[in-house]
Amino acid sequence: MLYKVSFRPVFATLHVTLRPKESLTAAQGTLVSMDTGIVMKTIISGDIAFAILRRLLGNHPLWVNNFHNPTEEPLSIVLCPAFPGDIIRLDLSQSSLCLQPEVHIAHTSQIKMGIHWIGFSSWFAGQGLFGLKLSGRGLIFIGAHGGINQHQVFKKFAVEQGSLLAYSSKIRLKVNFPKGIIGSRVAGYGLVTQLKGGGIIYLQSRSRSGLGRYTKSRRDQSPVNVNGYES
Secondary structure, eight states, X not given: OEEEEESTTTBOEEEEEEOTTOEEEEETTOEEEEOTTOEEEEEESSSHHHHHHHHHHHOOOSEEEEEEOOXXXXXXXXXXXXXXXXXXXXXXXXXXXXXXXXXXXXXXXXXXXXXXXXOHHHHHTTSOSEEEEEEESEEEEEEOSBOEEEEEESSEEEEEGGGEEEEETTOEEEEEOOTTHHHHHHTTOOOEEEEESXXXXXXXXXXXXXXXXXXXXXXXXXXXXXXXXXX
16 A cells, blocks of 8 residues: 655645555545545444444444455545644554544554543543544554644653544543633633553644634624625
């Protein structure tokens, strides 16, 4: 499989060339275009029981799209996330990687989609009880709102909840509800996620929740001008 990422870092788009008989699994809603010889099938995202748990108790999609090249010549497919930002490739070998909702773009056929326990604090914060865990040997493509930064965690680390993209399965999460939470939310601060354990995490330079709060505040403060009329 060949790939390249175009239009980085703001409007990154993933171009993949599948060799004969190769397959790629992608998140729903990421397809931009593909050669007509590619066969697309919508399938359950891994084991059906795990997929249902991720959907009902984890805010992850139940379905994914599988793209297969049944021909004897290379065929191409173009994917992109729904939000503006960068795309990176991650090489998975002996470890597992946990992803936040709406981060996964695609992975190669050797990668398995599983489940991992996040915790009740994450559930109360709206992130669900279970998350998506990818394991096996192969390539994973993830997308971010903004740029992507890799960070090594040794013991403990804290991040704003909306900034965390992916993390090693050895790391445990706990969402903290700080004192003065009402004032913090009104001021525009998100919840803080405490990370414990050793491993690599991936952070995005912007958060969609922050963008939502900013957009809402501007909409509430500024009049809308349509054809010279304000409302």
